Amino acid sequence: MQKEAWLLSELHGLVEKGVIDAATAERLRAHYAPATGGTAAAVAAASPRLGWGMLLLSIGGAALIAGGIILLFAHNWESWTPGMRVGLSLLPLLAGQLAGVYALRNGSRLWCEGAGIFTAIAAGASIALIAQTYQFGGDLPRFLMVWLLLAAPLIYLLDSSAVAAFSWALATGWIIASPHGGWWGQSGDVQQALRLPVFLALFAIPLPHLIRELRIDRASPRVAWMLRMAILAAIVGLGFGASYHDRDAIALVYAAMAAAMALAGQHWFGGVHGAWGNPLRSVGQLGICIAALSLTVEFTRVHFTWPSSSIMLLPLLFALAALVLGWRLFAAGDRWLAPLFAALPVLFYFMPSIARSSTVLSGLLSHAYVFAIAGALIQRGLALSRLGLANAGVGLLTALVLLRFFDSHLSYVVRGVGFIVTGVAFFVAIFWLRRRLRGAAS
């Protein structure tokens, strides 16, 4: 049993070095799992994910040490001459770099992650401390951009996922801090027009690392963590990156991105369950539900106007990705949910035109779409015996009912009774679903 456990613990490294591919590793895991005791704990104990806790400790420890050193320096700053301050400002950076050299020689993932995040933080801290010593003024966007560009190579040199996640955080910080025109901004302003492309370029820097890790082990926690950070950065960055004139287009971008994410999560992470473990699918499905519900509001349908600017390339790309993934899933047997998700960008794009021609038709279409998604979620949840999915469908229907109560002109009494009835119906539906699923399981 010990031999099998040793073999399983070696698989991750073998895949990384290209000795075997990920599929072979998965087959070996499945084959030797019973030999290690057959329990999930035994398999987990033999898997490379044992190191994830250690990895987090390594990253967290490095970040805390870097932060602590910075605070100590800041506290005793006035005691030192400018020359000493410069030397001390560079000391954490040099220490991080030396740790990086050791990590490169050692090849240990713990050292690589720890040294990577420590050096990344120290690079920014050294600039900030020297700025303080020499009384530099604040130019936060430039500082964040330089910091990101200095830290980003560590992603690849030290194979550091922590630095990848940190780079997405810096890119998000940059787009928030960078000058933007707001509603008074000049249309056609070159710098304004460049903000979003620059953010997308910064966002893309860690992507090859993420893709590599996906190929090695897409179910690993490090992939999930990177995906969470990337999704957060994409959502915030796109929101801040668009100019005021493109504000409607951002709704379309989000809708198309949600569809592409949900389908990508379903297609490539089919075996990874749980909202936390499969952020692409969970955030994508949540986005689809929000987008679908927003289409049921008449004001939204009628007032969306798509600009004729380059930002429209984004929903086009996401929509194409959603259609391709939707088709693949459809071909693989998903006859309802995947086609419905893939249809969202198209529906969202054409809905304002339909609404301006006929509000009744657009209302019927948007409500039918929400009902269809809710029905498909419930059906899928029952078919796969997954209460969470079925609950999502019921939750979507409940949200639709509540939304209609809020934007309708009914009296408070009617609305109050409606809330109670909806709440009771929700609990009854969940109770019924649980019984169905338990019956199916037994």
Next chain:
Amino acid sequence: MKRLVFAVVCLAQLAVPLSLVAKHESTRSSGTPFRFQTAPVDPADPFRGRYVRLSFAAERTPVPFADQGFVYYAPDRRMYAEVEVDKDGFARLTKVHAQRPAGVEYVDVFTRHMHDGGPGVPAAMFVRLPFDRYYLPEDKAPAVEAAYFEATAKAQANTYVEVRVRDGHAALVALVLDGRPVE
């Protein structure tokens, strides 16, 4: 190969802060001196310790565009303001350029908002100077703040920062409150 690239990245990481030091030192040693009248306040910055936030009389006057065909800017955009010394000996921003001007003393500034002077008034903009903070030891910042309030309470307060400017880069040399430099 990977180690060589790592070495290059390490050098770049060290070169950026060191180049800042070099640029600042050369400006301090060979830049043109100016005095900007100030009105400091005292916030706390969690990353950089305590400092006195500076604002300037020059920031309260709209600066005309050098190119009057240029009509609009978003806030926080880097531009370049010509600097002259007025009759009181304090620096004054005379024109703001979209590109670095040649043959004149200028300082990098950041746009704030447009000035609407009405028809016939030259297009102008309020700007922010880049040396907007003066770092102090934690225990000294409150005393300096109190000294500032005392200084500004007096008429004709002689409160300013000494700055050296070279090729647009400004090096803050000293904060002077009521004629006395802050140590």
